[in-house]
Amino acid sequence: MQRRSLLTLVLSVAFATPFAHAQNDKVLRLSTTTSTENSGLLAYLLPSFEARTGMKVNVISVGTGKALELGKNGDVDVTLVHARALEDKFVAEGWGIDRRDVMYNDFIVVGPVADPAKLKGERDVIAAFKKIAAGNVKFISRGDNSGTDVMEKGYWQSAGAKPAGTNYVSAGLGMGEVLNMAAEIGAYTLTDRATYGAYKAKTGLAIAVEGDKRMFNPYGIIAVNPQKHKGINYKGAKQLIEWMTSAEGQAKIAAFRPAGEQLFFPSAK
Template sequence: MTGKIAFALWLGIACPLALAGEQVLRLSTTTSTDNSGLLAWLLPVFEARTGTKVQVIAVGSGKALELAKNGDVDVALVHARAAEDTFVAEGHGIKRRDVMYNDFVLACPPSDKADIKGGSDIVAALRRLASSEVRFVSRGDNSGTDQMEKSYWKAAGIRPPPPRYLSAGLGMAQVLGMAAELQACTLTDRATYATFKDKAALAILVQGDPKMFNPYGIIAVNPARHPGINERAAYQLIDWITSGEGQARIAAFRPNGQQLFFPSALPAR
């Protein structure tokens, strides 16, 4: 059984409405947009406007773009700008638009045994962490967060040796829990941290570095590569989420009074 056939069968089981003929849009996206509750806040409005059911597949950005490259989804909402640009340049995606941004933070045990609290230079903080005895848990899943973390270690020129550096291969929520249990640090997007901070018992020790800027983009799968995709619905979602209404809805998402994502869409060119 090919991957596409298996995926189609899974969609038929997971989303019976697709079998009944209702228009379905397949969206691959990051765990941060799903775990934070943002999609549950945004998508019902879009679905009501268009009569389209959105089937969400929340994975790391690398996997989300892989699903899009294979034609297993119609549109991707991710946060891995370099990978997004490559995806479009290679002809896999079209109509890419900026959507929103937030930032990354370095979350660690409050005891701060690496003595990095209050810093705003992520590379310097990671050098200090690597020279300490503190452990670090990496997502290790080629997500946007994982790609950014790897770039910081490369810039630092040093990384904790095993077993102080652990590659989890898990989503952000699970990694936060793992880091808390192991009394380790991890790099996380602010939205997921804010959603799980009460359970994870980790503190933000480093934030505010411009290098920790975290932009999100949305991209339609190129119908020339995969004629069977729902091109019309993909364009509808892109147009809506970057519209005044969609952007205002993003800005209004404030669980516990904290704004987690900031709209950044520019007029379509």
């Protein structure tokens, strides 16, 4: 009985392994930020890529820090994120290759329509953060090492202060959830414009600060280095990178206009 069980195990491994590799070629694992998922962009883009290649793209939507960590661990094949310093570090350490610019949007500060910090019309994000810190108002931070979180922390550092005590809430959540929280407690938050657009009607939050060049938000796509992990679908990752940065992919990004407003702007070179 033991010999028979051993033979069965050997045969199952022998036949299962090639099948697993064959499946891997048809499945592409993508880690990305909550903004590309919450905005509806990926649901709009990926069916065209899947139809062209016959691959299924499995999306894991998290903050940029976690998205890159999944790449380091070999849990995904390609990553689409927005924190250039973290992206460059990921590539410099050998975890990622073939990084390409894909698109950009911008960050905005949103908050209650009543605007208790009197930010409306402010175009200097650092001045706005100083007003928030000085006023008795609440601010909700992503607190998740996402690209948005990294940018926000830099603004507070430049401002030289941040809200005291319970006025500053570190949520550790995705952008959509943070927008919902801000609406519930009447707080300000930093968000990408695309996710705000998807949640605007639900939350009723208003744009308080926009237009500062320091709120520019570029996105990059990076293949996980196949030399770091066996089983990485590098071929599929390259196909997605090439398609996202092709004339077809860039035109699709520009054409994504929920409610008639363009949320992402193509930037591939």
